[in-house]
Amino acid sequence: MILNLTDINISFGKNHFLGPINASFENGCLNLIVGRSGSGKSTLLKLLAGFHKEFTGSITLDYDKFIPDGNISLTFQNPETIFFNSTVFDEVSYSLKISNLKENEIKEKTNKWLKTWGLSSALYSEKYPFNLSGGEKRRVALAACTILEPKVILLDEPLAGLDRVGQKDLSEIINSLAKEHIVIIVTHEPELLINNNSHILFIDGVYTKEFNVNDFLSKAIQNSDFYPLPEWYVENLKYYVNSQKLPIVKAEEVANFLENQKNK
Amino acid sequence: MILFDRVSFCYNKNQETSFILKEVSFSFKKGAVNGLIGKNGCGKSTIARLIVGLLEPSDGKITITDEFNAKPYYFSGMIFQNPDNQIVGTTIGDDIAFGLENFNLSSDEINDSINKAASLFHFENMLDIPVSKLSGGQKQMLCIASVIALNPCWIVFDEPTSHLDPWARIEFWKIINELVINKTIGIIVISQLPEDINRFDNICVLNDGEIYFNDSVNKFKELKSLPYGIEFPEGWKLEKLLEDEK
Numbered sequence: 001m002i003l004n005l006t007d008i009n010i011s012f013g014k015n016h017f018l019g020p021i022n023a024s025f026e027n028g029c030l031n032l033i034v035g036r037s038g039s040g041k042s043t044l045l046k047l048l049a050g051f052h053k054e055f056t057g058s059i060t061l062d063y064d065k066f067i068p069d070g071n072i073s074l075t076f077q078n079p080e081t082i083f084f085n086s087t088v089f090d091e092v093s094y095s096l097k098i099s100n101l102k103e104n105e106i107k108e109k110t111n112k113w114l115k116t117w118g119l120s121s122a123l124y125s126e127k128y129p130f131n132l133s134g135g136e137k138r139r140v141a142l143a144a145c146t147i148l149e150p151k152v153i154l155l156d157e158p159l160a161g162l163d164r165v166g167q168k169d170l171s172e173i174i175n176s177l178a179k180e181h182i183v184i185i186v187t188h189e190p191e192l193l194i195n196n197n198s199h200i201l202f203i204d205g206v207y208t209k210e211f212n213v214n215d216f217l218s219k220a221i222q223n224s225d226f227y228p229l230p231e232w233y234v235e236n237l238k239y240y241v242n243s244q245k246l247p248i249v250k251a252e253e254v255a256n257f258l259e260n261q262k263n264k
Numbered sequence: 265m266i267l268f269d270r271v272s273f274c275y276n277k278n279q280e281t282s283f284i285l286k287e288v289s290f291s292f293k294k295g296a297v298n299g300l301i302g303k304n305g306c307g308k309s310t311i312a313r314l315i316v317g318l319l320e321p322s323d324g325k326i327t328i329t330d331e332f333n334a335k336p337y338y339f340s341g342m343i344f345q346n347p348d349n350q351i352v353g354t355t356i357g358d359d360i361a362f363g364l365e366n367f368n369l370s371s372d373e374i375n376d377s378i379n380k381a382a383s384l385f386h387f388e389n390m391l392d393i394p395v396s397k398l399s400g401g402q403k404q405m406l407c408i409a410s411v412i413a414l415n416p417c418w419i420v421f422d423e424p425t426s427h428l429d430p431w432a433r434i435e436f437w438k439i440i441n442e443l444v445i446n447k448t449i450g451i452i453v454i455s456q457l458p459e460d461i462n463r464f465d466n467i468c469v470l471n472d473g474e475i476y477f478n479d480s481v482n483k484f485k486e487l488k489s490l491p492y493g494i495e496f497p498e499g500w501k502l503e504k505l506l507e508d509e510k
Binding site: 039078233236250254258 | 303304305345346398399400401402423426427428429430431432433434456458459492493494495497498499501502503505506509
């Protein structure tokens with residue numbers, strides 16, 4: 001599946017805000033949108049979800065006109081603050097209930113989906129959402145937002161505010177979702193999500209540019225104003241910016257890379 | 265100095281199992297970045313709320329003394345995790361003014377404080393902008409500006425960098441370091457980001473309602489094991505890996 005954005009210009013009233021954006025998002029990789037606060041990342045998500053309508057240009061899904069209707073889900077920042085059901089099961093199955101599915105279908109689908117999100121139904125179904133840990137709450141919220149399995153899943157800062165274990169669990173689940181869904185993520189911490197086939201849309205002022213992981217890392221190492229990577233990473237890799245296979249921002253990967261370079 | 269003396273806290277006094285904090289004793293000093301870390305749900309935010317007086321300890325005593333500020337407007341301020349919980353004004357200027365207006369200050373004093381706080385966070389030309397137009401990161405910066413305008417003696421930051429972009433994180437730590445050097449405001453930062461640990465001078469590690477570790481960052485670096493849910497920053501891990509190879 002491929003979601004194509006062609007010449008998208010976003011405006012607020014008479015003011016041109018962002019664009020032209022030309023980008024394509026596919027399944028099978030994580031699509032990351034990166035940029036400064038207020039640069040329009042969340043607005044772009046709202047546009048894709050159909051909430052922001054002031055724009056020109058065209059969006060296609062698999063080369064057909066894309067109309068955001070039942071084929072997309074958008075999860076806002078801190079989604080767990082708006083739980084409105086008493087149990088985890090009720091929260092996650094809510095959208096199935098309002099789609100008039102039969103009770104046994106709802107039960108089967110919800111239990112399957114809870115499992116996908118690492119929340120076994122035997123342990124979690126009857127728990128109160130507000131009694132869970134931060135990482136669990138976040139997973140319940142994301143499970144509830146995606147249970148209709150839309151083709152396009154939009155996530156706004158899914159890892160923010162979680163501890164390291166919560167972040168790792170969640171990024172694994174998101175990676176596995178990306179196999180069959182187009183997953184587009186707005187993030188301030190791309191280094192937590194980046195893997196070798198991530199695709200990055202970088203928003204800088206009114207301009208946008210697409211990067212593969214290697215080009216993004218290489219540019220960021222050379223210019224911390226472009227994107228500030230952690231100091232230890234830049235310090236260790238500044239002599240290898242021209243490498244075609246820079247390691248991702250993890251200690252082990254960097255150690256392996258440096259070892260390989262020494263042996264060359 | 266903030267001193268916790270055998271402080272316990274539980275939400276339901278009748279249930280033994282509901283303890284969030286169990287007789288914890290520790291202290292925070294001004295002139296350093298005090299970090300408070302631990303996994304989700306270990307009691308970090310409870311400590312923050314106890315310090316600013318939003319909660320009262322079930323047992324034990326919390327003492328806050330101030331050796332530097334002669335006449336603070338109030339003692340300690342807090343920046344919540346989610347900025348939307350904290351913003352009350354309709355515009356940036358209104359929000360910074362809100363706390364000040366409640367201290368019965370003259371309008372000159374209020375305007376002076378607003379301008380000082382706004383310029384620290386580059387809001388000086390944005391005072392009339394509605395808060396609804398701000399991004400998540402800008403809202404978080406506004407909350408910090410609104411609290412700093414009150415000139416508190418301590419500020420507890422509850423995961424202040426979680427919604428900031430990486431550029432703003434650098435700015436944030438510059439501001440914090442200035443406050444620490446000037447010793448005007450005591451700083452406690454609650455964080456789960458391993459990268460923030462680099463910025464701490466002292467670290468207090470909380471695990472299941474008990475203090476697991478409370479000492480300097482150098483001593484923390486030497487720890488052999490950490491409680492579940494906490495990790496060393498990737499930079500430290502790399503140092504260790506490279507050392508092992510040698």
